[in-house]
Every structure is written in structure tokens, then in C-alpha cells.
Amino acid sequence: MPNAIVTGGSAGLGLALITDLVAAGWTVTTTARNRATLAQVADPLDGVHWLAGDVADPDHRERLVRLAAEAGPIELLINNASELGGSPQPQLRDLAGDTFARILAVNLVAPLELINAARPWLAPDAVIINLSSDAAADHYAGWGGYAASKSALDHLTATLAAEEPERRWYAVDPGDLRTAMHQAAFPGEDISDRPLPETASPAFLRLITTRPASGRYRAAEVA
Numbered sequence: 001m002p003n004a005i006v007t008g009g010s011a012g013l014g015l016a017l018i019t020d021l022v023a024a025g026w027t028v029t030t031t032a033r034n035r036a037t038l039a040q041v042a043d044p045l046d047g048v049h050w051l052a053g054d055v056a057d058p059d060h061r062e063r064l065v066r067l068a069a070e071a072g073p074i075e076l077l078i079n080n081a082s083e084l085g086g087s088p089q090p091q092l093r094d095l096a097g098d099t100f101a102r103i104l105a106v107n108l109v110a111p112l113e114l115i116n117a118a119r120p121w122l123a124p125d126a127v128i129i130n131l132s133s134d135a136a137a138d139h140y141a142g143w144g145g146y147a148a149s150k151s152a153l154d155h156l157t158a159t160l161a162a163e164e165p166e167r168r169w170y171a172v173d174p175g176d177l178r179t180a181m182h183q184a185a186f187p188g189e190d191i192s193d194r195p196l197p198e199t200a201s202p203a204f205l206r207l208i209t210t211r212p213a214s215g216r217y218r219a220a221e222v223a
């Protein structure tokens with residue numbers, strides 16, 4: 001069975017992704033910080049292995065890739081877990097240094113370090129997907145810290161594609177989704193008009209199976 005790591009599988013898009021991947025025959029190793037929530041959603045899913053922890057923790061990343069490698073070569077890695085940096089998000093003049101450092105640690109450093117930790121078991125033609133955002137390409141007041149992390153992650157993804165063309169490297173903007181993170185980004189607003197994360201997941205499955213050229217994609221275009 002093909003073998004994957006997907007971070008942030010206990011909720012939102014990550015949960016939709018692990019659900020659809022195991023339905024498609026993948027074995028998936030996932031993680032999230034809240035152990036009880038992760039166990040509750042992952043235990044009923046055949047083919048899902050999980051380990052609670054923080055992707056910003058190097059020891060946790062190492063344990064996660066070793067757990068995933070027990071199922072064989074890692075053919076897919078999706079860096080989905082992410083940090084918004086506050087709700088409401090502060091404007092840049094009010095962005096505390098430790099908050100910005102935390103955003104970068106989770107959204108930028110952890111994805112690259114997880115890829116590098118997985119390298120001993122990463123299949124030569126593996127697919128790596130890093131979650132981007134429209135905020136990586138556009139500029140919105142209050143989104144500066146998060147957007148900078150996603151923009152830099154897009155850049156890392158493109159650089160990895162140039163350095164390792166035998167693999168597929170995708171930065172994917174899933175579009176607005178009705179999730180806890182989206183609600184935190186719009187505190188107090190009714191976000192019931194946003195699509196559910198399950199609607200974005202098929203675009204990821206399509207990328208994985210059709211393997212178009214490495215690059216930045218919007219889920220709506222892929223679907």
C-alpha cells in the first residue's frame with residue numbers, strides 16, 4: 001500500500017485529506033498536538049497511524065518519520081499543519097517577535113525540516129505538498145506574519161523542485177475553507193458560506209495521481 005505522512009490530520013483540511021487517502025488505499029501517518037482529539041478522529045480510520053506532538057519540535061518530527069517508515073518507503077508528504085499567529089491577527093507593527101518566530105517555526109522551518117528528516121525513507125519519486133494560501137501571493141492588512149511564512153514556503157517549494165526534479169513539489173492554495181483556522185482568521189464572522197474542507201481534498205488526490213509538473217497550484221483550478 002502506498003505510504004504517506006500528513007501533518008495536522010485531526011481537523012479541517014488535514015482530516016479530509018487523511019480520510020480520502022485511506023479510502024484510496026493509502027497508509028497515512030499523521031500528527032496534531034491535541035492527543036485526545038487526534039485519537040478520537042484517527043482511531044476509527046483503518047490505515048491511519050498517529051503520534052501526538054508539535055511539528056515545531058525536532059524530536060517529534062524524527063519520531064513521526066520513523067513511525068511512518070515502519071509502513072515502507074514514504075511516497076507522499078503533506079505539510080498541512082499551520083499556525084495563524086493570533087485571533088484577530090495583529091498588524092505588523094503589533095506583531096510580537098515571539099509570535100512571528102512561532103509562525104515561522106511551524107509554517108516554514110518545520111515543513112523543510114520534516115522533509116529533511118524523512119529523506120532516509122523518502123521514495124525517489126515522492127510527492128511533497130506544502131500548504132500555501134492566497135495570502136502568500138496577495139497582501140491583506142493583518143495577515144503579514146502568516147503571509148510571509150506561506151510566501152517563503154512557496155519559495156522553498158519551488159527551490160526544492162529545481163534541486164530535485166525527479167520528485168514532485170507542489171505548493172497548494174486550498175482556497176477559503178470552513179475550518180477552525182478560517183474562523184480564527186475572521187473572529188465573530190459567519191463563515192458558513194465557505195466550502196467545507198472535504199470539497200478541496202479531491203484536488204489533492206488528483207495532483208497525487210496525475211503528477212503534473214512541480215509548481216504552485218490552486219485547488220479550485222486542479223479540481
Ligand SMILES: NC(=O)c1ccc[n+]([C@@H]2O[C@H](COP(=O)([O-])OP(=O)(O)OC[C@H]3O[C@@H](n4cnc5c(N)ncnc54)[C@H](OP(=O)(O)O)[C@@H]3O)[C@@H](O)[C@H]2O)c1
Binds near residue numbers: 034083106131177197
Ligand atoms: N481554512 C482555510 O480557509 C485555509 C485557506 C488557505 C490555506 N489554508 C491552509 O490549509 C492548511 C490547513 O488549514 P485548516 O484550516 O484545515 O486548519 P485547522 O482546521 O486549524 O486544522 C489544523 C490542524 O493542524 C494541527 N496543528 C496545528 N498546529 C500544529 C502544530 N504546531 N503541530 C502539529 N499539528 C498542528 C491541528 O491540531 P492541533 O491544534 O491539535 O495541533 C489541526 O489538526 C493550513 O496550512 C492553512 O494555512 C487554509
